[in-house]
Amino acid sequence: MSQASIRLTGEPPVKHRELGDTIATRQLYILLRILALIMLLLAFFPGLNPARVTALVNKNMSLFTSGTSYTSLTADSGRALMRGWVSPEAFRMLYAGSLAAILGILSLVACACMSLGNLRYKRLGNGILMAGSLILIAGLAGIYLAYRQFAAFPEQNRVNASFPDAIFLFAGLALLALILGLLLQFALLPRAPLGMKYEMHTRYRLFLMFLPFAALAFVFAYLPLLGWRYAFFDYKPGGTLDASNYAGFKWFSFLFTQSATRQDILRVMRNTLAMSGLGILTSWVPMALAIMLAEFKSRRFSRTIQTLITIPNFISWVLVYAVALAMFSTDGFVNGFLSILGITSSQNYLMGSESIWLKMLAWGMWKGVGWSAIIYVASISAIDPQLFEAATVDGAGRFQKIRYITVPSLLPTYSVLLLLSIASILSNGMEQYYVFRNAQNAASIEVLDLYVYSLGIENGIIPLSTVVGMMKTFISLVLLFVANSVSRLVRGENIV
Amino acid sequence: MTGITHKKHKEGPLGRAFNVFNVLFFLLFALSCVFPFYYLFINTISDNTMVQKGLVNFFPIGINFNNYLSLRDVSDVGAAFVVSISRTVLGTLLMVVASSFVGYLVTKKQMWQRTFWYRFLIITMYFNAGLIPGYLNMVMLGLTGSFLVYIIPGIVAPFNIILVKTYIESIPAELEESALMDGAGYLRIFRSIIWPLSVPILATIAIFGAVGHWNSFTDSLIFMQSSPKLYTLQHRLYIYLNTNTNLGALLGGGSVDSATAAQIMENTLNAKVIKYTISMVTIIPILLVYPFMTRYFQKGIMLGAVKG
Numbered sequence: 001m002s003q004a005s006i007r008l009t010g011e012p013p014v015k016h017r018e019l020g021d022t023i024a025t026r027q028l029y030i031l032l033r034i035l036a037l038i039m040l041l042l043a044f045f046p047g048l049n050p051a052r053v054t055a056l057v058n059k060n061m062s063l064f065t066s067g068t069s070y071t072s073l074t075a076d077s078g079r080a081l082m083r084g085w086v087s088p089e090a091f092r093m094l095y096a097g098s099l100a101a102i103l104g105i106l107s108l109v110a111c112a113c114m115s116l117g118n119l120r121y122k123r124l125g126n127g128i129l130m131a132g133s134l135i136l137i138a139g140l141a142g143i144y145l146a147y148r149q150f151a152a153f154p155e156q157n158r159v160n161a162s163f164p165d166a167i168f169l170f171a172g173l174a175l176l177a178l179i180l181g182l183l184l185q186f187a188l189l190p191r192a193p194l195g196m197k198y199e200m201h202t203r204y205r206l207f208l209m210f211l212p213f214a215a216l217a218f219v220f221a222y223l224p225l226l227g228w229r230y231a232f233f234d235y236k237p238g239g240t241l242d243a244s245n246y247a248g249f250k251w252f253s254f255l256f257t258q259s260a261t262r263q264d265i266l267r268v269m270r271n272t273l274a275m276s277g278l279g280i281l282t283s284w285v286p287m288a289l290a291i292m293l294a295e296f297k298s299r300r301f302s303r304t305i306q307t308l309i310t311i312p313n314f315i316s317w318v319l320v321y322a323v324a325l326a327m328f329s330t331d332g333f334v335n336g337f338l339s340i341l342g343i344t345s346s347q348n349y350l351m352g353s354e355s356i357w358l359k360m361l362a363w364g365m366w367k368g369v370g371w372s373a374i375i376y377v378a379s380i381s382a383i384d385p386q387l388f389e390a391a392t393v394d395g396a397g398r399f400q401k402i403r404y405i406t407v408p409s410l411l412p413t414y415s416v417l418l419l420l421s422i423a424s425i426l427s428n429g430m431e432q433y434y435v436f437r438n439a440q441n442a443a444s445i446e447v448l449d450l451y452v453y454s455l456g457i458e459n460g461i462i463p464l465s466t467v468v469g470m471m472k473t474f475i476s477l478v479l480l481f482v483a484n485s486v487s488r489l490v491r492g493e494n495i496v
Numbered sequence: 497m498t499g500i501t502h503k504k505h506k507e508g509p510l511g512r513a514f515n516v517f518n519v520l521f522f523l524l525f526a527l528s529c530v531f532p533f534y535y536l537f538i539n540t541i542s543d544n545t546m547v548q549k550g551l552v553n554f555f556p557i558g559i560n561f562n563n564y565l566s567l568r569d570v571s572d573v574g575a576a577f578v579v580s581i582s583r584t585v586l587g588t589l590l591m592v593v594a595s596s597f598v599g600y601l602v603t604k605k606q607m608w609q610r611t612f613w614y615r616f617l618i619i620t621m622y623f624n625a626g627l628i629p630g631y632l633n634m635v636m637l638g639l640t641g642s643f644l645v646y647i648i649p650g651i652v653a654p655f656n657i658i659l660v661k662t663y664i665e666s667i668p669a670e671l672e673e674s675a676l677m678d679g680a681g682y683l684r685i686f687r688s689i690i691w692p693l694s695v696p697i698l699a700t701i702a703i704f705g706a707v708g709h710w711n712s713f714t715d716s717l718i719f720m721q722s723s724p725k726l727y728t729l730q731h732r733l734y735i736y737l738n739t740n741t742n743l744g745a746l747l748g749g750g751s752v753d754s755a756t757a758a759q760i761m762e763n764t765l766n767a768k769v770i771k772y773t774i775s776m777v778t779i780i781p782i783l784l785v786y787p788f789m790t791r792y793f794q795k796g797i798m799l800g801a802v803k804g
Contacts, residue, residue: 214613397508
């Protein structure tokens with residue numbers, strides 16, 4: 001019973017929590033957690049990769065990648081290995097060293113997590129910490145040995161071995177961690193009394209369960225922000241970022257001063273705004289469809305139609321393109337059908353750039369309008385039937401009921417969706433336009449997202465495309481805030 | 497609720513005209529959503545010579561399933577199919593487990609700094625470092641050219657976490673409290689109470705997640721530039737749609753004489769039929785699960801409107 005009540009309030013037994021919990025240990029543990037976090041971040045930072053002992057290791061690779069993916073580590077060295085400039089053993093040594101270093105850092109993190117528990121946890125964590133820092137140091141030693149091997153290969157102009165200064169940084173931090181561990185374990189923390197159980201405050205237990213997912217979000221959503229620094233360098237794929245190619249705001253002013261780029265941006269912005277604008281102008285269509293669907297006497301008929309017109313929403317844009325080809329290309333259905341009627345035609349309706357904006361709108365609507373209507377269908381079915389009955393008694397006709405009951409009850413939903421679509425006016429996505437792009441329509445189909453893709457990925461102009469992407473992110477955020485403020489002002493509710 | 501505005505109501509001429517228009521409009525619209533798939537299908541099961549001449553428009557001619565059988569010999573399509581299936585199964589599974597677990601954790605008020613951490617996840621829906629920084633990040637992590645790039649970034653899906661959290665909050669708290677009383681831990685409660693009770697919402701996010709994985713094209717395009725073996729089926733289809741090869745050439749027809757090659761071209765997969773057949777292979781899984789999906793539509797879209 002006492003156990004249960006303890007769990008309910010989330011408090012571990014008081015005497016155990018207080019054991020070894022002094023101001024000194026508390027401060028040292030805070031230091032230790034910060035140290036673990038810093039080392040974890042450093043492991044992701046390519047500029048400080050101790051495993052980069054030779055120019056054959058890619059400049060943009062972090063210690064984490066070097067220690068987890070042998071394929072990436074040797075990705076640029078295929079030729080060097082084949083010609084025998086370096087031996088695979090040296091690379092294996094480098095890989096093993098990096099892996100050990102990563103494991104050491106992870107042990108530090110594990111200790112930082114365990115330090116949230118009671119004395120028993122803390123002492124176990126310290127053991128792991130000390131072992132981890134030793135493993136880390138051993139790993140760094142392994143990397144150093146690998147460096148010695150690389151430096152001994154005769155083809156130095158190819159191998160370009162160089163001692164990575166980051167080893168000192170990591171070794172220093174590892175030593176600091178080791179000293180902290182020794183201090184805590186043997187000087188500051190008392191021995192755990194016999195029979196003490198592993199216990200941790202509920203709030204920290206829950207937090208630690210959550211932590212791996214926060215880490216994933218950090219790595220895939222926050223860490224890319226680091227990539228914005230490419231906007232300030234004259235970076236070429238495979239190159240490096242350092243003081244020598246620092247470019248300041250060159251690429252930002254490039255947008256406005258270079259006439260070719262400026263014209264590209266203007267053209268792309270025109271396409272983007274035109275297509276988003278057409279989308280916004282037709283944003284009432286799903287609502288209209290939902291109202292029309294609600295007018296069928298047979299519920300079953302209405303459901304069936306709804307099911308059928310929602311199908312295109314669930315196929316990819318590539319498949320939409322496949323459908324478009326099957327229907328409208330030279331040997332597609334339309335031409336085949338025309339020839340049945342005795343009209344010989346071999347026109348490819350997908351080529352050419354005339355009215356491409358409208359065509360894209362049409363495909364977008366074909367794909368999405370049935371799905372978008374569903375939310376309004378649901379809203380209509382949520383309207384109180386008594387409203388309609390009362391209106392009927394008052395002698396209202398069918399269209400009057402639509403005008404005075406259905407439409408007003410749908411407008412709040414509509415206004416939210418409209419505001420959201422205005423906020424995302426710059427984000428059309430690239431998939432639709434990528435698949436429908438061809439030599440003839442490329443200029444008028446290229447929206448901002450596709451432009452960034454073709455600039456950065458297809459043409460390798462990383463800094464400029466990063467700048468464009470940054471601009472887009474900022475403008476979109478501002479638009480989202482504006483839309484939210486408008487919504488708060490008009491409806492008194494947030495939309496985000 | 498349908499037909500509610502004209503219940504027990506005498507139709508005027510305008511109303512009748514509207515009814516006729518309404519039925520016709522939706523029949524045509526529904527036809528436009530179904531016919532293309534029917535057209536693709538009849539062309540893949542017809543005599544390929546007829547297909548090449550453009551004679552198969554409404555009905556199949558000379559029904560046979562050889563095209564699907566010959567597709568087995570096109571190895572890159574098979575590989576792409578395996579990649580797409582694997583990422584759909586694995587990616588969806590991990591996403592659902594993670595979303596349900598995280599969705600459960602963020603309902604726990606005792607969690608240290610819960611509000612901060614919840615916002616830390618949710619805010620990622622509203623900003624985006626951009627395509628290029630995202631790509632460079634994957635390069636830095638060594639994930640380009642690796643199957644993991646399809647799965648790991650999608651594990652934490654903020655929107656689905658919101659859906660699950662909202663759903664779990666609607667489960668009576670007494671259930672959990674009594675389990676806590678009985679000494680069950682959080683993991684145990686999650687496994688034996690929360691998980692079974694949230695099956696409807698988990699099914700919803702699983703279905704939408706699976707469709708998303710199956711349809712994914714852009715990540716294959718961006719991250720697999722030098723690993724064609726890991727192209728998704730959508731990516732492979734896109735490539736086939738834009739090339740005009742026939743199966744004779746694909747299978748290395750160099751060893752056969754030109755007459756035989758011509759024969760192969762006529763009778764087996766010509767460019768048009770290849771495109772149609774791979775398209776069908778890509779659509780069929782979606783159409784198979786589609787009937788089961790429809791009942792989750794409204795749930796999914798309505799829950800999306802209730803953000804917490």
